[in-house]
Amino acid sequence: MRNIHSLVLLCLAVSLTSAGCKKEGAANSNEILIGEYASMTGNTSAFGTSSDKGLQLAFEQINAAGGVLGKKIKVILADDRSDANEANTAVQKLINGDGVVAVIGEVASKRSLAGASVCEKYKVPMLSPASTNPAVTVDNGRTKPYVFRICFTDEFQGRINGRFAAEQGWKKIAMLTNVEEDYSKGLGSNFQKTYETGEHHIVANESYRNSDRDFKAQLRKIKDANPDAIYVPGYYTEVKLLLPQARELGLNVPFFGGDGWDSPETLALDAAQGQFYSDHYAAEDPRPEVQEFVNAYQAKYKETPDAMAVLGYDAARVMADAIKRAGKVDREAIRDALSKTKDFPGASGTITIDESHNARKPIVVLQIQDRKAKLFKTYPFE
Amino acid sequence: MDKLVDQLIIGLSVGATYALIALGYTMVYGVLRLINFAHGDVYMVGAVVGYYVAHAMVRAGEPIWLTITAVIAAAVICCAILGFLIEYLAYRPLRNRPRLVALITAIGVSLLLENLFQLNVIFGPTPRSFPPEIRAALGKRFDLLSLGVSLVLMVVLTWVVKRTRTGLALRAVSYRFDTAMLMGVNTNRIISFTFMFGSALAAVAGVLDAIRYDVRPLMGILPGLKAFIAAVLGGIGNIPGALVGGILIGVVETLLKGYLKSEYTGYADAVSFVILILILLVRPSGLLGRPEREKV
Numbered sequence A: 001m002r003n004i005h006s007l008v009l010l011c012l013a014v015s016l017t018s019a020g021c022k023k024e025g026a027a028n029s030n031e032i033l034i035g036e037y038a039s040m041t042g043n044t045s046a047f048g049t050s051s052d053k054g055l056q057l058a059f060e061q062i063n064a065a066g067g068v069l070g071k072k073i074k075v076i077l078a079d080d081r082s083d084a085n086e087a088n089t090a091v092q093k094l095i096n097g098d099g100v101v102a103v104i105g106e107v108a109s110k111r112s113l114a115g116a117s118v119c120e121k122y123k124v125p126m127l128s129p130a131s132t133n134p135a136v137t138v139d140n141g142r143t144k145p146y147v148f149r150i151c152f153t154d155e156f157q158g159r160i161n162g163r164f165a166a167e168q169g170w171k172k173i174a175m176l177t178n179v180e181e182d183y184s185k186g187l188g189s190n191f192q193k194t195y196e197t198g199e200h201h202i203v204a205n206e207s208y209r210n211s212d213r214d215f216k217a218q219l220r221k222i223k224d225a226n227p228d229a230i231y232v233p234g235y236y237t238e239v240k241l242l243l244p245q246a247r248e249l250g251l252n253v254p255f256f257g258g259d260g261w262d263s264p265e266t267l268a269l270d271a272a273q274g275q276f277y278s279d280h281y282a283a284e285d286p287r288p289e290v291q292e293f294v295n296a297y298q299a300k301y302k303e304t305p306d307a308m309a310v311l312g313y314d315a316a317r318v319m320a321d322a323i324k325r326a327g328k329v330d331r332e333a334i335r336d337a338l339s340k341t342k343d344f345p346g347a348s349g350t351i352t353i354d355e356s357h358n359a360r361k362p363i364v365v366l367q368i369q370d371r372k373a374k375l376f377k378t379y380p381f382e
Numbered sequence B: 001m002d003k004l005v006d007q008l009i010i011g012l013s014v015g016a017t018y019a020l021i022a023l024g025y026t027m028v029y030g031v032l033r034l035i036n037f038a039h040g041d042v043y044m045v046g047a048v049v050g051y052y053v054a055h056a057m058v059r060a061g062e063p064i065w066l067t068i069t070a071v072i073a074a075a076v077i078c079c080a081i082l083g084f085l086i087e088y089l090a091y092r093p094l095r096n097r098p099r100l101v102a103l104i105t106a107i108g109v110s111l112l113l114e115n116l117f118q119l120n121v122i123f124g125p126t127p128r129s130f131p132p133e134i135r136a137a138l139g140k141r142f143d144l145l146s147l148g149v150s151l152v153l154m155v156v157l158t159w160v161v162k163r164t165r166t167g168l169a170l171r172a173v174s175y176r177f178d179t180a181m182l183m184g185v186n187t188n189r190i191i192s193f194t195f196m197f198g199s200a201l202a203a204v205a206g207v208l209d210a211i212r213y214d215v216r217p218l219m220g221i222l223p224g225l226k227a228f229i230a231a232v233l234g235g236i237g238n239i240p241g242a243l244v245g246g247i248l249i250g251v252v253e254t255l256l257k258g259y260l261k262s263e264y265t266g267y268a269d270a271v272s273f274v275i276l277i278l279i280l281l282v283r284p285s286g287l288l289g290r291p292e293r294e295k296v
Helices: A002-021 A045-064 A084-098 A109-122 A154-167 A182-195 A216-225 A236-248 A288-301 A307-326 A331-339 B002-032 B039-059 B064-094 B099-116 B132-163 B165-175 B177-182 B187-212 B221-234 B239-259 B262-282
Strands: A031-038 A072-079 A102-104 A126-128 A147-149 A172-178 A201-208 A229-231 A255-257 A276-279 A344-346 A349-351 A363-369 A372-379
Touching: A031 A045, A031 A084, A045 A072, A045 A288, A045 A307, A072 A084, A084 A102, A084 A109, A102 A307, A109 A126, A109 A147, A109 A182, A126 A307, A154 A182, A154 A229, A154 A255, A154 A276, A154 A363, A154 A372, A172 A182, A172 A216, A182 A201, A201 A216, A201 B262, A216 A236, A216 B002, A216 B239, A216 B262, A236 A255, A236 B132, A276 A372, A288 A307, A307 A331, A307 A344, B002 B039, B002 B132, B002 B165, B002 B187, B002 B221, B002 B239, B039 B064, B039 B099, B039 B132, B039 B187, B039 B221, B064 B099, B064 B132, B064 B187, B132 B165, B132 B187, B132 B239, B165 B177, B165 B187, B177 B187, B221 B239, B221 B262, B239 B262
Parallel strands: A031 A072, A031 A102, A102 A126, A126 A147, A172 A201, A172 A229, A229 A255, A255 A276
Antiparallel strands: A276 A363, A344 A349, A363 A372
């Protein structure tokens, strides 16, 4: 009996040390290990599954074309179940357990912030496909050396949302933000700064929490403020509950929001038809990069890619491009190459990473019509 | 005035489901002096069962009203069985142990159910919605309907407790457990009945909320907590108390969201809990609870 015990212990010890000894990026093999952490399940699983589909497609194409530096790229996926604590653990596991050379993730800003702190600690380059909160790459005015993103920030998106509302001729706006999400609060405050001038007023500024599923009390209050339109910078899980509830209360003014709305579930809602949201790309954009991507994606998955899919795709390709330019599978070299990304022809727009490690990219406003997102207007980077 | 009426209807409808869950807490506490923390998760199981039945029936093209009836019936039956099993497997073997043991077991059962239902083979962690047809068929009447269903169920429960032999036995067990047993009351049967009835009520609440919002494996935590507080507020062990407590919490919470200054609406829950603490400071045994005299 005792012998069996010690045997088990020995096996455990061996497996632990061998895991601990794994070298970064498995330098001697013919593979480059890249970690991906995403919300494959949980509240915002649509974000994780879409960005993963895009990312897998990109690496598949890259590997089919011979890989990078003569090696194939292997993605190790860790599910964070839409939870910031889980994201932290997932990134630790990717770096210390699997020994990945670089990390791609997350969509939600809160979870990217959790992952970024781990990547900073272990000096592993991290590329976020879609997190828009400024704090993901910049902490108190200091740019995080190892963290990058290939999308615009809340600051820019909130500003554009404000300009869009003014251009639509809406004079009175009601806002409904999630007080527990950095993303929602960031968009809200930047929107308010741009929009609230002269004849434009925010007539109601309501809030809710992640656990809320009934928004009727706030919506009923908003109804009395009689706004021209309602700004909801939240995630689709909240939007899909909130829009039908507003309908029930007879609140029939337009609703609009940010890229958190992007999901097939939003598009399919009756109450979402005619509403607007800003996003990273429009599937109907005629640029060849977009159409090639959309066709390849449709061939593989039999569905139209949403913004998270296109950003996952671009993140993977920017990462592969950086490894190629680095010339070796080395974390520091990849980090340097990422920071020098310039005019990369992405499907979601031309990507240049600036000194704050953000991408300078245009933004589109989409309108939901016939259960599809139609391009309404494009705003260039400013 | 219009606004107040609307907010009251919303609050009553939200409070009605809290009350339904609170009844289960209060009944179990009445007979066993046990806070069944797994009760919020029974509510979630009701929603999940309803979800599967609803989708199957809508796909088969059954009429909406038949679907709704079948959904509620299936959820009620499954949850009653689940309630029976939880008591039989987890609490009965510990009946004569210190009360803390059963309480910790209750938390264990709750965690077990929550994690079990996050498995993809059973349900998975992703929120899913009822077929939109059901919500569309109910339309604006939904708030009043959920309130009506809850009220009818409470009348039924009161009738059972006050007018039937089982109810009489239930009251006897809750009054003095040992004496009831000596008088020939089959206490095990009464306790099983209590768990099954309470779970069935939670199942109805689960289906109502699933139609109104969506289904998630962790959806039981917060309503469960609020219903527990509702039961304490009304006077734990007291059936009309659970009703009053549940409705009161729903209404207070909604009115706070509706009338609190804009920036603070996200904190309505916190404010409503503070109000509850204040009420309990003044009346420690709850609004309708009788103060227990200390025996020397």
